[in-house]
Amino acid sequence: LIALGIETSCDDTCAAIVTSDRQILSEVLRTQHHLHEPMGGIVPKLAHHAHMRNLPSVVQEAIQSAGLGEQGIQAVDIIAVTRGPGLAHSLGVGLNAAKTLAAALNKPLIGVHHMEAHALTARLTTRDPDQPNDRDVSVSESGVPIGSDPYPSFPFLTLLVSGGHTLLLVAHSVDRYTTLATTVDDSIGEAFDKTARELDIPWLPGRAGGPGASLEEFAKGSIDPGRYLERLPIPLSLRSSKNEMKFSFAGLKSAVTRIVKQEKATSPSGEMEESKRQDLAAGFQHCAVTHLCQKVEQALVDCHEKGLDISSLVISGGVGRNATLRSRMDEICGQFEYGGAIATDKMSSKEKKKLKRASTNATPNETLKAARPVRVICPPPKLCTDNAVMIAWTGIERYQQGLVDPYDIDIVPKWPLDMLGTGVVPE
Numbered sequence: 001l002i003a004l005g006i007e008t009s010c011d012d013t014c015a016a017i018v019t020s021d022r023q024i025l026s027e028v029l030r031t032q033h034h035l036h037e038p039m040g041g042i043v044p045k046l047a048h049h050a051h052m053r054n055l056p057s058v059v060q061e062a063i064q065s066a067g068l069g070e071q072g073i074q075a076v077d078i079i080a081v082t083r084g085p086g087l088a089h090s091l092g093v094g095l096n097a098a099k100t101l102a103a104a105l106n107k108p109l110i111g112v113h114h115m116e117a118h119a120l121t122a123r124l125t126t127r128d129p130d131q132p133n134d135r136d137v138s139v140s141e142s143g144v145p146i147g148s149d150p151y152p153s154f155p156f157l158t159l160l161v162s163g164g165h166t167l168l169l170v171a172h173s174v175d176r177y178t179t180l181a182t183t184v185d186d187s188i189g190e191a192f193d194k195t196a197r198e199l200d201i202p203w204l205p206g207r208a209g210g211p212g213a214s215l216e217e218f219a220k221g222s223i224d225p226g227r228y229l230e231r232l233p234i235p236l237s238l239r240s241s242k243n244e245m246k247f248s249f250a251g252l253k254s255a256v257t258r259i260v261k262q263e264k265a266t267s268p269s270g271e272m273e274e275s276k277r278q279d280l281a282a283g284f285q286h287c288a289v290t291h292l293c294q295k296v297e298q299a300l301v302d303c304h305e306k307g308l309d310i311s312s313l314v315i316s317g318g319v320g321r322n323a324t325l326r327s328r329m330d331e332i333c334g335q336f337e338y339g340g341a342i343a344t345d346k347m348s349s350k351e352k353k354k355l356k357r358a359s360t361n362a363t364p365n366e367t368l369k370a371a372r373p374v375r376v377i378c379p380p381p382k383l384c385t386d387n388a389v390m391i392a393w394t395g396i397e398r399y400q401q402g403l404v405d406p407y408d409i410d411i412v413p414k415w416p417l418d419m420l421g422t423g424v425v426p427e
């Protein structure tokens with residue numbers, strides 16, 4: 001099965017061709033950062049017009065570079081496109097192009113929820129052990145290694161952390177998701193960006209990841225990362241507000257601002273020394289990551305109590321590039337063990353050993369409760385941010401479940417993921 005994916009929900013114009021056996025045949029991404037950056041944020045009208053200018057040649061390039069042979073676009077079996085959520089006019093450009101292509105070629109059309117696509121990406125970049133044909137480790141044309149992580153079978157947890165989102169979800173199946181927590185103020189990406197600006201962190205031009213990545217790099221220079229920890233709150237910490245499944249970053253950001261002001265006021269030069277700024281950057285990162293970890297831990301407990309046997313935690317979105325976040329989540333999930341598991345072929349030998357150890361120490365009644373760890377899966381950084389590969393792949397997963405859309409579907413700029421599968425689409 002070959003899918004063409006089109007993504008225009010925000011400020012990148014993307015097209016890609018992906019196969020059901022996990023080959024990324026082509027991927028083209030034309031960014032608009034140079035248009036929006038001088039304006040201090042994304043300008044919807046500029047994005048709309050840039051998509052109109054760029055999409056035809058982006059799609060053309062994706063088709064030409066996919067190696068589809070003489071058949072060209074006729075070799076494509078399905079056309080998948082982001083339907084929402086996102087900027088209304090930007091979404092319209094992609095959706096109309098996809099609908100017209102699909103209708104003209106008489107191919108199935110699949111309207112994709114952008115967040116479902118972020119969640120399902122990890123099922124493209126890992127191998128399904130139940131599919132015998134799926135066992136060869138391959139490397140896509142773009143150099144993305146496929147098959148190095150375990151496969152996230154349903155249900156799994158997804159933590160989506162980006163410039164626009166801070167979301168913790170349960171993925172129950174294709175088309176069915178439950179939101180566990182979202183942010184009540186800033187997204188985590190915004191918090192990293194604002195803090196980087198507050199701390200005058202030199203932006204590393206040409207380096208992927210923007211101010212958040214610069215902050216992470218800058219914090220590595222910290223000699224005393226604990227220096228400010230007493231003055232930095234861990235938001236909605238479990239100890240103070242139990243069971244609160246929400247994210248919040250505004251308070252942490254304000255605390256950073258306060259400390260910077262105080263330090264500047266007491267410094268003879270009126271500036272904050274670099275070493276102190278590094279310590280504050282490290283402190284901020286620690287608190288932001290701890291906040292995410294506490295909520296994930298709580299979610300794992302809640303899911304377990306509800307009898308949901310979570311297989312893994314999939315981390316995606318731009319902030320998912322952060323190495324501290326990845327390793328702290330590894331620690332949390334590695335310690336977390338679900339009962340009721342028995343050794344299966346799907347487990348790595350390390351997991352089997354751990355399970356055996358747990359079983360040996362258990363009383364007979366507890367043997368079956370021996371546990372397996374929840375595994376953390378991070379798609380390659382390139383596929384954590386917006387791209388059309390994930391749209392094409394989600395099109396394939398939906399098509400395989402018989403989920404095809406008519407040619408007259410409309411955009412859905414505001415679309416809670418929980419509404420997928422209910423048959424109801426917001427106006």
Ligand code: ATP
Binds near residue numbers: 010211317320323385
């Ligand atoms: P969305 O996809 O939700 O609409 P977006 O396009 O702004 O939003 P992404 O491109 O996924 O989001 O992520 C960008 C964010 O990720 C920025 O806020 C950036 O600072 C942050 N970021 C990137 N790399 C890192 C890193 N290593 N550590 C922390 N934050 C990072």
Ligand code: FE
Binds near residue numbers: 162
């Ligand atoms: Fe996105």
